[in-house]
Amino acid sequence: MVPKAFHIYERDDYVSQTWYFGVASAMVVFNLLLLIALRDNIYLLYVSFVSSMSLAMAAQNGLAKEFLWPDATLWSIFQLLSAMLSRL
Numbered sequence: 001m002v003p004k005a006f007h008i009y010e011r012d013d014y015v016s017q018t019w020y021f022g023v024a025s026a027m028v029v030f031n032l033l034l035l036i037a038l039r040d041n042i043y044l045l046y047v048s049f050v051s052s053m054s055l056a057m058a059a060q061n062g063l064a065k066e067f068l069w070p071d072a073t074l075w076s077i078f079q080l081l082s083a084m085l086s087r088l
Contacts, residue, residue, distance in 0.1 A: 017061065024054040056083030 027050050035043035058064035060083055065076040 017063065021054060021058070021063075024050055028054075055079070059083040 028047050031043045031047045031050070034040075035047065055064065058068070059076070059079045064079060069075050069079075
């Protein structure tokens with residue numbers, strides 16, 4: 001693969017992942033507002049689920065290590081293992 005094609009693919013991949021994490025963040029914020037307004041604990045469970053799955057996807061894709069904790073190698077390994085176990 002030539003470098004230019006790789007950069008085009010990488011840009012497109014970042015755009016799709018940005019959309020995914022943007023929608024997940026919007027779902028978290030919306031359900032937090034529902035939790036506050038309706039005081040129903042099911043929304044807290046849903047927010048926890050969406051947050052943990054988004055963090056697991058970010059850890060698996062390497063985005064968490066790149067953007068959230070770039071210098072913490074041990075934390076990155078732990079997060080990746082916990083993300084893999086949370087999918088069982």
